[in-house]
Amino acid sequence: MKWILRIFGVLVLIVVVAGVSLVMLPADRIARIAGDQLRKITGRDVTISGDVSMTLWPELGISAGKLEVGNASWAKDGAMLTTSNAAIGVDAMALLRGEIKITNIEAQSPTIRLEQRRDGRASWQFSDATGEAVIETETTPARAARPVTIQKLKITDATLIYDAEGADLVSYEGVDLSLDWPEAGGAAQVIASMRPARDVVTLDAKVENFASFLQGGVQQLRARLTATGGGVTLTGRGSLKGEAAGDLWFKTSDTANFLAQLGFDGVDLPEKLGQRTDIRTQLTLTTDRQLALRELVADLGGNTLRGAADIGLDGTPQVNAQLNAGALDLSAFGAAPEGTVESAPAAPAPAPAGWSTAAIDLSALAAFNGAIALSADSIDLGSLQLGPTRALLSNDRSRLVFELRDVAAYGGKLLGEVVLNNRKGLSVGGSLSALGVEMKPLLTDMADLTRFTGKGDAEISFLAAGASMDAIMRSLKGDGGITVGRGSIEGIDLDNLLGSYDVKGGTTVFDEMGATFEILGGVLRNDDLLMLLPNFNASGRGEVNLGAQTLDYTVTPKALRVNAGRGLAVPVRIYGPWADPQIKPDLKAAVDLNFNAEAQRAADQIKQKLDEKLQDELGVTRQDGQSVEDALKEGLENKLKRELFKIFE
Incomplete structure (x- = not known):
């Protein structure tokens, strides 16, 4: 028993000496050790600096004034994570069992840069020092990789930058992110909030088998994006490679306000064409950004469209859709602009008000290219009423061709095309x-x-x-x-x-x-x-x-x-x-x-009687082309001459 006590005392002494030695290490030494271990875990360069502190039991933890995690070797801009006041905790007992269970990660005001390439590579997919594209610890070929789990993650006031190859850069500030992942092989709850505009936008997602999801696997998920004025829900499957499939539900009570909270301000939708919406569809999104919508039912607040669409999201959306409508009401396009007031009549029968001088905004034509086949039981255009209609809308760089293929209207048929060109005015x-x-x-x-x-x-x-x-x-x-x-x-x-x-x-x-x-x-x-x-x-x-x-x-x-x-x-x-x-x-x-002919005949008769009178009274015969005045003058002169000659006789 005495020897047993001595041996136990030696072990305690060794542990105490080891602990004191570790505690007595300088802060920069602790930071280098921790950074080296994180590099082995992530496969990225890790720098820990500033004020560093450490805990040993039951959680092996480190906090630092500054933490920087490098980006993937192919990424083009800066570190993936830069933060101040970072804290990381690891379960010490699990570590003794050969597991890396991160119990807590906290970061304040970090900058997170995420990049994704068309070939599916993503900067958030880590590898260990051996180069394997998974999150695991350093291993040898003879030993299996040790998985990493993160039970709690809390990030506050972050700047999030997302750069997807071929798409516009997305940047948000004031982002809060939390992760609750209690079991390594289980589901994870992710909650993120941000303020792209005035109010908070929240993303709440639950992902099954989160470990596989982090490694790029396709997993069951349910995600809900909520903002003032509406929300979007996806229930189905997805992966970090950018692929998704499932039931999409988009419902808004104020679409313009909802889009404004996401940073798309100034959207002005006509009445019955999306001011409020209830849209349900089967969605499929592939890694090359090809979006397919099937069994689409879109209630646009007065008009309902049904059909299917294929949309390419690489750059300007390329749309190919077939839509069916019942009674389609587009009268809002011909309505007077909101806020205009007609002038009071100044007289019982005022002049017509004339055509509208309000500016026509067709900038939305630049939002997509492609073709949309439309059929409707009737179309109310405000100024025109159409019956059963089959039409094709083709848009190419803000030039929309509206082709009337079979349109019943006003008891007959309308055929032809109308072109709206908004490229240069x-x-x-x-x-x-x-x-x-x-x-x-x-x-x-x-x-x-x-x-x-x-x-x-x-x-x-x-x-x-x-x-x-x-x-x-x-x-x-x-x-x-x-x-x-x-x-x-x-x-x-x-x-x-x-x-x-x-x-x-x-x-x-x-x-x-x-x-x-x-x-x-x-x-x-x-x-x-x-x-x-x-x-x-x-x-x-x-x-x-x-x-x-x-x-x-x-x-x-x-x-x-x-x-x-x-x-x-x-x-x-x-x-x-x-x-x-x-x-x-x-x-x-x-x-x-x-009465031109009758007047001419009367004039001829008068002229004839004048000629006869001139002949009888003056003995003058009017010559062709000679006026009555000239003939009368000539007759009077001849008569005067004859009377003068009589004086000298």
Whole structure:
């Protein structure tokens, strides 16, 4: 027993001497030893400096005034971690068993630089000194690697920099991060918060088998990003290599505010097009940043889209999507800008307000390239109403082509394309054809013209530029034509006009009408309008100022069975604002058109009687081309001469 006590006393003495020796080591020596051990664990250069302190039991811990962990050899910028007031604790008992169990890591105001390459390499994937791409301690080929676990991690007020090859640099300040990972082979809870803008944005994630996840393995996870105005939830699988798959749920009560908290300020979404959202989809994201969305159902706060999309996220997103909608309401695009106030009328019949001068912002066209096939049961464009529609939207570097492939509208069909080009200022153009459409509802929706009815065909090619609808309409140029079958013009009775010259009230019914036109500087001009009616026809010429919303047009109806078969025509001038035009017959022009022959015959008869009178009274015969005045003067001179000669006889 005595020897046993002596041996135990020697062991205690050895432990005490070893502990005292370790405690008596200078701080820089302790820092070098700890840094060397961390280098073996991470495979990175580690520097510990500043005030250093150490604990031995039950936790082997070290705290330092400054800690720096180097980046991967292929990384391009600075250390991966630089921090002050760092503390690291290791379970001493586990270390005696050959395990490295880090019980606690704390850091204040660190700078963390994370880099990722297209080939899947990531700077946060550590290796030990042997170069293996896993987190493990230094080993020999004959001995298995010893895994590392981190039970607690707490980082406050960090600066986080994420640089993914081919994408924009992401940088956040004021980041707080905590990790709770109690079991080496178990799940980990990660909570991060940051303030990209005004309010806190929180990420709360639970990852199964966190050790495998850190080594790049795909693991089950659930992550929730929450900010003021909404949140995003992913339930499925993912890895640190940038791949993910699962159910995505994106729900917002105020999308603009939610995006603003993530640093995307100034987003202005139209009503029923994302001001609030409830979007669910099956998501797949690959390491080469190819995103696939399947079984997509997007409630945009009044419109619902269903379909699928493939999106390339390497640089400007490349979109290829097929979307289906029921009744699609896009009327918000034609609404007056929020906050505008219409001026009070100054007279009982005020001039039209004109086109909007509010700036049109199509900067969103630069956000993506690609093609979107769209089908809808109906589309409300505010100024236009479309029925069942199949269309293709193609966007290439801010040039959007809206191709109408099969559009039912106003009892007929619309075909053609419209181009919005926002590369160097906004310009619009296109070529459209309308087949068998009802003119009254079409013209009412397009230009608030309600007097014209009929069913026919029309075509137009156009080009314009400007930053507002007013500028676009005033710069419009192009050409086109229209043909209409049986129809009517309300507010004017051309039949009654030919009998009483009264153009007020009534309706003109025609059998057929056709015209072509040209547009230059926002002014439409036409000179070949022809309208066929049961007992007469009508021609027309004039202009419609599309920019100013005024017109000056003359329609000339002509009765075919009167005036001895020569017809009777009465021009009617229509002028003023097109919302309330003036309609007046041009009686002077009517006289010129209808009674010119009669006036000529009357003049000829008067001239003939004057000739006879000159011959009888003065004995003068008027020569061809000689005026009555000259003949009369000549006759008087001859008569005076004869009377003078009588005096000398």
